[in-house]
Amino acid sequence: MNPANEPSFRDSVDMMFNHAVALMDLPPGLEEKIRVCNATYTVRFGVRLRGRIHTFTGYRSVHSEHMEPVKGGIRYAMAVNQNEVEALAALMTYKCALVDVPFGGSKGGLCIDPREYEEHELELITRRFAYELIKRDMINPAQNVPAPDMGTGEREMAWIADQYKRMNTTDINGVACVTGKPINAGGIQGRTEATGRGVQYALHAFFRDSEGMEVAGLTGGLEGKRVTIQGLGNVGYHAAKFLSEEDGCKITTIIERDGALHHDDGLDVESVHQWIVKHGTITGYPDARCEPEGAKMLEAECDILIPAALEGVINMGNAERIKAPLIVEAANGPVTAGADEILRKKGVVIVPDMFANAGGVTVSYFEWVKNLSHIRFGRMQRRAEESRHQLIVDELERLSEDSGVGWTLSPNFKEKYLRGAGELELVRSGLYDTMTAAYDAMARVWHGRNDVNDLRTAAYLVSIEKVAASYRAKGL
Numbered sequence: 001m002n003p004a005n006e007p008s009f010r011d012s013v014d015m016m017f018n019h020a021v022a023l024m025d026l027p028p029g030l031e032e033k034i035r036v037c038n039a040t041y042t043v044r045f046g047v048r049l050r051g052r053i054h055t056f057t058g059y060r061s062v063h064s065e066h067m068e069p070v071k072g073g074i075r076y077a078m079a080v081n082q083n084e085v086e087a088l089a090a091l092m093t094y095k096c097a098l099v100d101v102p103f104g105g106s107k108g109g110l111c112i113d114p115r116e117y118e119e120h121e122l123e124l125i126t127r128r129f130a131y132e133l134i135k136r137d138m139i140n141p142a143q144n145v146p147a148p149d150m151g152t153g154e155r156e157m158a159w160i161a162d163q164y165k166r167m168n169t170t171d172i173n174g175v176a177c178v179t180g181k182p183i184n185a186g187g188i189q190g191r192t193e194a195t196g197r198g199v200q201y202a203l204h205a206f207f208r209d210s211e212g213m214e215v216a217g218l219t220g221g222l223e224g225k226r227v228t229i230q231g232l233g234n235v236g237y238h239a240a241k242f243l244s245e246e247d248g249c250k251i252t253t254i255i256e257r258d259g260a261l262h263h264d265d266g267l268d269v270e271s272v273h274q275w276i277v278k279h280g281t282i283t284g285y286p287d288a289r290c291e292p293e294g295a296k297m298l299e300a301e302c303d304i305l306i307p308a309a310l311e312g313v314i315n316m317g318n319a320e321r322i323k324a325p326l327i328v329e330a331a332n333g334p335v336t337a338g339a340d341e342i343l344r345k346k347g348v349v350i351v352p353d354m355f356a357n358a359g360g361v362t363v364s365y366f367e368w369v370k371n372l373s374h375i376r377f378g379r380m381q382r383r384a385e386e387s388r389h390q391l392i393v394d395e396l397e398r399l400s401e402d403s404g405v406g407w408t409l410s411p412n413f414k415e416k417y418l419r420g421a422g423e424l425e426l427v428r429s430g431l432y433d434t435m436t437a438a439y440d441a442m443a444r445v446w447h448g449r450n451d452v453n454d455l456r457t458a459a460y461l462v463s464i465e466k467v468a469a470s471y472r473a474k475g476l
């Protein structure tokens with residue numbers, strides 16, 4: 001539980017913004033224009049379920065329209081409220097600017113516990129919520145493009161896209177009204193895992209930064225590093241899976257809603273995931289120690305702490321006891337402004353949310369572009385690329401034979417080199433490039449300015465500068 005004097009999520013984001021903006025020289029009034037949330041729409045609608053009308057409350061907040069469309073997920077959770085969606089929408093503005101994704105910031109939410117409803121009921125509720133937003137252009141390929149967030153996924157996005165198409169039958173770009181759709185409904189390869197993949201790429205970038213590693217007191221590579229992860233949902237599961245299976249990290253603690261699992265030698269992420277899918281809980285998982293008080297395990301010894309569930313979980317009440325030297329904010333806003341200050345004083349390095357979880361919106365951008373161009377990435381080039389590669393391989397083999405040297409290319413090389421890049425390879429390449437460039441931009445500010453002591457302030461400076469430039473260029 002957060003202490004009573006903890007600022008709200010919205011205030012927390014604004015305090016972090018203010019901390020950065022105090023180091024900038026913006027024209028009078030522009031700081032306020034960037035910080036404030038442009039509009040928040042609240043909708044209450046009824047759906048007839050189980051013989052009676054149920055009333056639901058939902059929100060769509062638009063933080064900044066310096067670029068359009070505005071972008072940001074739709075969350076389904078009981079804790080959704082105006083303050084939360086506005087904080088999340090503000091983070092979307094800064095995130096998109098940081099990773100050079102040409103969108104303004106938005107976010108939506110519906111107060112609902114999706115676990116209480118059958119699939120057909122959720123479809124009715126989602127379509128009705130979408131209807132309310134679509135008729136006000138708060139879902140629209142040119143103006144406002146939602147995506148998945150906590151409690152929603154590709155299934156809900158497919159319903160929203162279909163609802164939009166039913167209401168806009170002649171809009172040829174209708175499918176671009178939402179991203180994070182399944183492939184067969186206009187989605188893109190690699191979006192489902194994109195946010196977790198981005199967390200992995202964020203860590204790769206950090207581990208290449210020797211100055212940053214020194215501040216965190218970490219040495220070596222990711223292999224063998226002990227990781228605590230909170231939330232084994234879309235983001236947490238993929239991040240934990242990639243870090244353990246591809247980088248050799250040991251996922252020593254997994255914290256879920258109903259407790260935590262711990263194993264000094266590392267947990268088998270896939271096996272824990274399958275257990276949760278089957279039993280709906282971590283309780284009873286056989287190959288680990290189970291701690292009933294999950295949140296307490298945020299304080300466990302580890303090298304990297306990855307909160308990937310909710311905001312405000314690291315707060316003034318527990319920040320002092322956090323032992324991880326490095327926190328990667330896979331969730332939005334997991335560290336409050338008060339905790340941020342405590343952790344900074346302790347020398348803990350925080351890889352901020354607006355960078356760490358930007359993989360999702362980056363690949364959403366690729367999906368939107370794909371939808372508008374009406375063609376899968378790589379479709380025109382792949383075969384041509386393969387033919388050119390084949391020419392080189394044939395020529396190398398001919399030269400080797402003619403010269404009598406008898407070199408042969410390893411089959412592995414041929415297989416890898418000959419294959420032209422398909423959609424998934426292109427998405428990964430674009431994501432890696434985006435995350436690397438954004439990290440480098442933050443690191444230049446962090447290491448290059450004496451008045452910037454942390455990555456979050458650096459991230460805000462990079463991103464506010466871009467939003468400000470955009471307002472200056474277009475005028476108000």
Ligand SMILES: NC(=O)C1=CN([C@@H]2O[C@H](COP(=O)(O)OP(=O)(O)OC[C@H]3O[C@@H](n4cnc5c(N)ncnc54)[C@H](OP(=O)(O)O)[C@@H]3O)[C@@H](O)[C@H]2O)C=CC1
Nearest residue numbers: 149150151195231232233234235256257309331332357360
């Ligand atoms: N999906 C995306 O592409 C993006 C998501 N994010 C952010 O990442 C975070 C997670 O989102 P996402 O993975 O999509 O959401 P999901 O709904 O897929 O997963 C959330 C996970 O957190 C768990 N959880 C819920 N409450 C608690 C709790 N009190 N303690 C521990 N675990 C808890 C959930 O458990 P249970 O299933 O039992 O509820 C679930 O495993 C959010 O902050 C979101 O805003 C950021 C960028 C993009």
Ligand SMILES: O=C(O)CCC(=O)C(=O)O
Nearest residue numbers: 072073147149360361364
């Ligand atoms: O993919 C998107 O457009 C937005 C994802 C999101 O909600 C987020 O980054 O917090």
